[in-house]
Amino acid sequence: MPKVSVIIATRNRCALLPRAIESALRAGSDVEIVVVDDASEDQTPAVCANYVDQVRYVRLQRRLGIGGVRNVGLISSTAPYIAFLDDDDLRLPGTLDKQVELLDAAPGAGMIYGKALYGNEQCEPAGGSYPDVCPRDDLFWQLLVWNFIPSPTVVFRRACVTRLGLIEEDAPGVEDWDLWVRIAEVYPVLALDEPVAIWRQPTRTSDQFTSRGEELHRLAQRLQREKWLKLPRAIEAGAARRREIARAFARRAAQQLLWEGAANLKSKQFRQFARVALASARLHPIGAGKIILSQPFSSKPHEDRLL
Amino acid sequence: MARVSLIIPTFARPHLLPRAVESALQSARDVEVIVVDDASRDETARVCASLENIKYVRLDRNQGVAGARNAGVLESTGEFIAFLDDDDLRIAGSLDQQLALFDEMPEAGFVGGGVLLADQNCVPTRKSALVRPERGDLFWKILELSVHLIPGSVVVRKSCFQTVGLFNRRLAGIDDWDMWVRISELYPVLVDQQPVCIYRCATPGSDQGSSALARHLHAAVKHQARLLSLPRAQSASPQQRRAVRKNTKRRVADTLTWRAAEELPRGAFSFAAQNFFTSLRLSPMWALRPTHVQVLCRSLRSPREIARAG
Numbered sequence: 097m098p099k100v101s102v103i104i105a106t107r108n109r110c111a112l113l114p115r116a117i118e119s120a121l122r123a124g125s126d127v128e129i130v131v132v133d134d135a136s137e138d139q140t141p142a143v144c145a146n147y148v149d150q151v152r153y154v155r156l157q158r159r160l161g162i163g164g165v166r167n168v169g170l171i172s173s174t175a176p177y178i179a180f181l182d183d184d185d186l187r188l189p190g191t192l193d194k195q196v197e198l199l200d201a202a203p204g205a206g207m208i209y210g211k212a213l214y215g216n217e218q219c220e221p222a223g224g225s226y227p228d229v230c231p232r233d234d235l236f237w238q239l240l241v242w243n244f245i246p247s248p249t250v251v252f253r254r255a256c257v258t259r260l261g262l263i264e265e266d267a268p269g270v271e272d273w274d275l276w277v278r279i280a281e282v283y284p285v286l287a288l289d290e291p292v293a294i295w296r297q298p299t300r301t302s303d304q305f306t307s308r309g310e311e312l313h314r315l316a317q318r319l320q321r322e323k324w325l326k327l328p329r330a331i332e333a334g335a336a337r338r339r340e341i342a343r344a345f346a347r348r349a350a351q352q353l354l355w356e357g358a359a360n361l362k363s364k365q366f367r368q369f370a371r372v373a374l375a376s377a378r379l380h381p382i383g384a385g386k387i388i389l390s391q392p393f394s395s396k397p398h399e400d401r402l403l
Numbered sequence: 404m405a406r407v408s409l410i411i412p413t414f415a416r417p418h419l420l421p422r423a424v425e426s427a428l429q430s431a432r433d434v435e436v437i438v439v440d441d442a443s444r445d446e447t448a449r450v451c452a453s454l455e456n457i458k459y460v461r462l463d464r465n466q467g468v469a470g471a472r473n474a475g476v477l478e479s480t481g482e483f484i485a486f487l488d489d490d491d492l493r494i495a496g497s498l499d500q501q502l503a504l505f506d507e508m509p510e511a512g513f514v515g516g517g518v519l520l521a522d523q524n525c526v527p528t529r530k531s532a533l534v535r536p537e538r539g540d541l542f543w544k545i546l547e548l549s550v551h552l553i554p555g556s557v558v559v560r561k562s563c564f565q566t567v568g569l570f571n572r573r574l575a576g577i578d579d580w581d582m583w584v585r586i587s588e589l590y591p592v593l594v595d596q597q598p599v600c601i602y603r604c605a606t607p608g609s610d611q612g613s614s615a616l617a618r619h620l621h622a623a624v625k626h627q628a629r630l631l632s633l634p635r636a637q638s639a640s641p642q643q644r645r646a647v648r649k650n651t652k653r654r655v656a657d658t659l660t661w662r663a664a665e666e667l668p669r670g671a672f673s674f675a676a677q678n679f680f681t682s683l684r685l686s687p688m689w690a691l692r693p694t695h696v697q698v699l700c701r702s703l704r705s706p707r708e709i710a711r712a713g
Contacts (some may be wrong), residue, residue, distance in 0.1 A: 157566040157589050158633070164568045172565055259528050261466040262473050266573055282463065327464070 098128035099177060100192050100251065103169030105162055106133040106183035110143045113183050115219065117147055120181055124192030128152065132169040135159045163265035170257060177251050180272070184296045185212075185248040186219055191292035191385055206283025207252035207276070209245045210292035219296045225296070230287035236244045236280040239263055239273070240324055241344045243316075247272040248293040252279060270316045274323070281329050309356050310375035313349040317379070350376040405435040406482055407498055407558065410475030412468050413489035414441040417450040420489050422525065424454050426601075427487055431498035435481055435506055441471040441623040469570035469578035472554075476564060484561050486554040486579070490603045492525055493555065497599035501558045508538065512590025513583065515552050516599030525603050532602065538593040542635055543643075545580075545587050547651050548623065554579045555600035563590065576619045577626060588635045607666055607674035616662060616674075617681040620655045624685055627651055653689045656682035660695045664702040675699075 102120040106113050113131070120129050131147075133140050133155045138366070143151040143359040154172045156165065166180060177196055181187060195208045211230065239245070250272075256279050265276045279285070301363040324330065325338050352375035357369045409427045420438070427436045440447050442465040451459045458643070460478050462471060476484060483502065488492055493618050497516065504514045518532040532551045537544070544550050557579075567585040570578045605616070630636065631644050659682040663675035679699070682690040689695075689711045 153534065154565050158568070158585065160568045167473065167569050168565055170570070171561075258460060258474055258478060259463050261462060261464055261470050262477065262569070265569075265571070278464065 097160050097399070098175045099126040099196055100124050100179055101128045101169075101173035101175040101177070102179045102181050102187070102192070103129055103166055103173060104129065104131045104181045104183055105134060105165040105169065106131060106136065106140060107159075108136045108138050108140070108166075109183045110136070110140040112219075113143055116181055116183050116186060117151060118191075119186040119188070121150060122189040123187035124190070127192060128173060128175050130154060130169050130173045132156065132165045134161070134165045137196055141191040146154065156240045159248075161265065163263045163268060163271040165269070166263045167265065170254075170262060173254075176254050177182075179248075179251045181248050184219065185366075186215070186294040187248065188213075188292055188294065190284065191288075192251065195288050195292065198288060199251060199253070202284075202286055204284060205286045206256045207250055207347070208286035208288060209251075210249040211290060212246035212249050212293045212295035213291045215294040219294055219297065221294060221342045222297070224292050230289050232287040233284045235285045235389040236277070236329060237341065239277045239280050240320065240330070240341050242348050243270070243273040243276065245272075246293065246295055248295060250276070256283065267315050267319055269312045270319060273316060274319055277324050278327070281327050304349045310353055310372055313353060313375065313379065317349065318343065335385065346379045350379045353379065404480055405431075406562075407431060407433075407485060408437055408479035408481035409436040409485040409487060409493070409498065409500060410437045410439060410472060411487045411489055412439045412441055412471035412475065413443065413447060414465070414468070414471070415445050415447065416489045417443070417445055417447045417511045419525075420447065420450060422456060423487055423489050423492060424457060426492040426495070428456055429495040430485075430599075431491035431496070431502070431558065432497060435479065437475045437478055439471040439478075441465055444514075453587045467572055467575050469574065472578075473569045473572075476561070478571060479561065480656065482561055483558050484564075485558045487600070488554055491526070491553075491555045492601040492692065494519075494599055497597075498558065500597060501595070501599060504595060505558070508591070508593050510540075510591055511558050511560070511564045512586040515550070515592065515593050515594035516556045516558075517596045518551065518553055518556050519598045519601045520604050521601045523603060523606065523609060525601055527601055528604075534594065534596045536575065536594060536596045538686045539591050540587070541587070541592050541594070542584070542587045543647065545583050545592075546627065546630060546636070547647055548580070548627075548654055549650075550583075550594060552580070552583050552594070552600055553600065557583065559590060560590075564693045568686075574622070574626060574677070576615070577623045580623060581630070584630050585633070588633050593691045617659055617677045618657065621681050621685070624651060624655055624692060649686075652686040656672040656686045656689045657697075660690065664698045665710060667699070667702040668705045674678070 104116055117129060129151045131144055135156050135158055141155060144151060152172060154168060184288050199205060199208050205215060211225045213221045214224045226246060252395050260278045264271045267274060330338055353372050357372035361369045411423055419420060424436060433489055436461060438451055438457050439460045440451060442462045451470045460474055462474055472486060484496055501514045501516055505511060517534045519527040520530045520532055521527045534551050541550055563586050573579050638645060659678035663678040
C-alpha cells in the first residue's frame, strides 16, 4: 500500500495539470496520485490518459465544487496519509518524504504543514514565501482567527477525517481552513520550516478562486459563527473567549480587505476598491476606520495573500 | 474481501443497534458491516465493542446522518454499498438476492427492494410499502417521489459515488432521496418488489427523523426545484418540468392528508395540523379538495364515535 495519496482536484486546466502531476510524482518515493476531474469540458481526460500507469483518474459526471471533489478523492484513495494539491500549484521534490518522516515520528500529531513559495503565473518562484514563521503544536486558537496554512503544503492523516468528518462541501474556498480548524481542535500540528510547495498567486486575469477576497471572508465568518465556535473546545473556553476570537477575526479580516482595497486603488480600480472597502467596514466598522486613519496605503504585508 | 459493505449510521440508540447489526450480518453470506457511531455520548461505544464481526467507526464530532454515511463510504472496501438505519432490519439473505440482480443488470447504478412496514418494536404489520417492480431509466419517477426507496432497501455500486459525489450533509432526512435522483440521472436502475428491509414506521411522537414528516416533505419539494437544474431535467421541456412540480406537490399533499387522517383518531392534533397547513402551502386547491376535507372530517369524528360505542 502506498504511503501518501496526493489528491489533485482539477477543472478545465489541462494545460497546467501535467506540471502538477509531475511535481507530485517527484515529491515522494511511495506516492499514489489521484486526479479527480470535476466534469471538465476540455482535454483533461486525454491528458490524464498519458499517465495511466502513474495516476488514478476519477472523472465526475456532474460538477461538485472543490469540497465535493476532494471528498471523492478521499474515497478513491488508499494511503494512510493524504495531501491535497491544486492543479495549478506545485510540490517541491522530496518534500512529501520529509513531511511523512516527521509525521511517522510523532504518532499523536494529526497533520504537518510547511512554507509555500509564491509563484508567478508560470508557477516559477517569484520571490518570497508564506508564512514567515511556522508555529506548531496547539494551533486551534490561532487558526480560529486567520488561516496561515497554505493548502498545498499540508499532509494529514486519513484517520483525522474518519474521526472528524469529511471535507465541508458548502464553503468553497475556505473548506481547507475548516479542515485545519477541526484537526487542530483535537490534534497537535507539526510544521516543516522550509518551502515544500509553489503556490501560483492569483492575478486579476487568472480567474482563480482567491481573487474574491471579500466573499471568502464572509464564508469564513459564517463558518466561524455557525461551526467553529460551537466545537467542544470553544464551548468549554467560555463566552468571553469566544467573543474575543470573533472580534480578533473581524479585525484581521477587515485589515486584509483594506490592504486589498489599497492595491485596487493603486491600480485605479475604483469600483473594486469601493466594494472591498464596504465589505471591510461591514466586518469591523471601527477597526476599518482606525486603519484608514492610521496606516498609509503603502506596503502590502505578506499575510493578506493567503485568502 | 467482501463484495458488499453495509453501512449502519447510528446515533444514541444502543438498545436498537444490536438487532440491526445482527440482521445485517445475516443478510449476506459475505458482508462487511460498518457501524458508524455519530459521536453518541451514551453507551453506544460500549455496546459496539461487544458486537462481533463488525468494523466500528467512531466519529468524535457529530456529522449528521449524511456525514456519517459518507464516513462509512470512506471506510468501506466493497464494490457495492448498502445502508441500514439503526432502527430498521435487513431480511436474512436479502443482500445476496440484490447482488444477484446486479449480475442480471450489470450497468445498474443501484438496486432497490421491497419494504415491510413494522410497528415501533420492529414487528411487521400486515402492510408493506407499495413497491412496484421497475427497471431502466427511473429518473423522472424518482424525482417525482413516486418510487418508494429507503436507505435500507437500496444497494449502490460504489463507483457511482465517484461520478456523482457523496451525500449532501445539508439535506438532513432527504439526503438519500437526493442521492437516488443524482444516480438515476446517469444510470439505469432496477427496483424489485421482493421485501429486503423491515422499516420501523415513525409515529408523531417516536422522535425518529421521519416523525417530522411535513418538514421533510416540504424540504423535498423545495430541493426538487434545485434538482430540476440537473442537465437531464434542463434538457426536458418546460412543460414537463412544470408537470413534475405539480404532480409532486399533489402527491405530497395526498400523503400528508392521509397520514394526518390516520393519526387524528389517536389524538395527534399538532401533527395533523402541521400536515394540513403544509399541504395547504404546497397546493391550496388540491389540499382543499372535497375528498381530502371529507377524509379529515371523518377521522376527526371517529374518536368520539369510538368513545360513544365504548
